[in-house]
Amino acid sequence: MSRTGDDHGPLVDLGHERPQVPARARNLSPIVPRASIAGRALVAVVAIMTFLASITTGAVLLVSASAAEWQSEVASEITIQVRPAAGRDIERDVAAVAEAMRAQPGIVEIKPFTREESARLLEPWLGTGLSFDDLPVPRVIVARVQPGTVPNLAALRGRVTQLAPSATVDDHRAWIERMRSMTGATVFAGIGILALVIIATIISVSFATRGAMAANRPIVEVLHFVGAGDRFIANRFLRHFLRLGLQGGVIGGGVAMLLFGFSESIASWFSGTPVGDQFAALLGTFSLRPSGYLALAAQAVLIAAITAWASRRTLFATLDDIE
Template identity: 85%
Template sequence: MNRHDEHRPLVDLGNERPMVTAKARIMSPIVPRASISGRALVAVVAIMTFLASMTTGAVLLISASAAEWQSDVASEITIQVRPLPGRDVERDTAAVVEAIRSDPGIVDVRPFSREESAKLLEPWLGTGLSLDQLPVPRVIIARVQPGTALDLVGLRARVTKTAPSASVDDHRAWIERMRSMTGATVFAGIGILALVIVATIISVSFATRGAMAANRPIVEVLHFVGASDAFVANRFLRHFLRLGLEGGVIGGGAAMLTFGFSESIAGWFSGTPVGDQFAALLGTFSLRPSGYLVLAIQAVAIAAITAWASRRTLLATLDDID
């Protein structure tokens, strides 16, 4: 005790605790800043935030990749010219190419050669097979000018009139499947986020009740001297908000670092079957700046949910104490 504390009133805290000045006693927090339960709650919130951020990031990646796939596929149409007895498939292919090029909405037409068309079958038939005796169709890829409403009915009529064995595919069915898959992915992500939030609320509720039980004598004394429920609740609210923010920063930061290094990790596996599959599914596996902003907002939201759940539990517990 220094010279300035000699004239300050002392508060008797009992034989087992040292006597401290009244000012020091008033400034000490109701809830201990560092405790086992507090550290455990930080760990729980950090884990929940990390899982929620990884789920949100994965949904954003899949949604962005699906949007790019749909845009690329919607900008192309595929025409197949099948060989028919008595018709020259090469001549039919050339005629179809000229018919497609005359359409004002088509900006580019690329016919595949016989070898290129046969190469498309290698993933299913393997290599080294002779396809000379098989009726391999010729493939024509036509790019549509962006923003153009293509007259597919008229285009199909012209193509069929030019080559009866030709068929036009605008990939509409595939695009619908992609939209359904993306919607299912987003729905699953929302479900996982809901489960994470529910688990966070339950964990915070138990931690709050534990803190209230450990500090019940202090709360009763505060009530005895006239402290309101709002005064006590605000002290606990600040404590759990700080714990929630700490856990949110740790979990959200870890998720951001994971996505930040994911592009480098994907580069290490580039050229391998696993790496190619992930690149086809998720692109470069890197979030856009807006994605990182979403993760940061989500981390703050989980901290706010932690404080909200703590306050609701506090008020219910204080009613029981009263």
């Protein structure tokens, strides 16, 4: 319907020409703003926490894998040291002990070290350029044991001592126990760090949830006024924080995975240096197995789930206060 005005021209009734928003689009409009400053801060916090947790988990997996390889290699070897003794021919003693070791059941390989090879084993401690001619350098014999075989160490020691009284037999049992203790301590420390990360994440999410509820209190009160239940309101906030948690988890976990993916190349830059050699001895090749990357991905999802869980608990407590 239209009518004509004297000074301003014809007037048109726009009642039927207002833009109509579909009901589906209205339902999809978020109650909680997605691009708020608090939301971006929470994504950053979750990303940092996920990155720290992933680095800790990856380091624990690397140390555990390296320790398992060390234990497997060391447990499959027996080392005999033949020390020089007055009145005895060390070359004859080494040959006799090596021949006796070959006759032992379960021994698959014998490697007697020459004097020069035995002296080179001392270079990491004594340095290079020294003359070992006047030093009583012991001769080393390495025997590799067949996997699954447990030799009679007492009988082996008695036989070796009978042939060479100055010889000693070491099955590296004490070294293996030390490695197990170190691995256990590393895993325990990693679990402690993960627990602290999870606690810090829960505290951060709780504060962020309360802040979001306080900022949107008028909206929550209006929703209560029109009959919306606590579950309906909580689900809207829950989806919001679950989305933020997933974003932070993907960012933090993805960066950690990329770091571990390029860690082998990064380690090659420091190869040959004392620090690089020590890290290589501790962590091996710095490369995670596929199962390690799956563990990091599952951990990122877990942190996102913890974010949603902490948000849900805080939501219902806050809704009770608002009511």
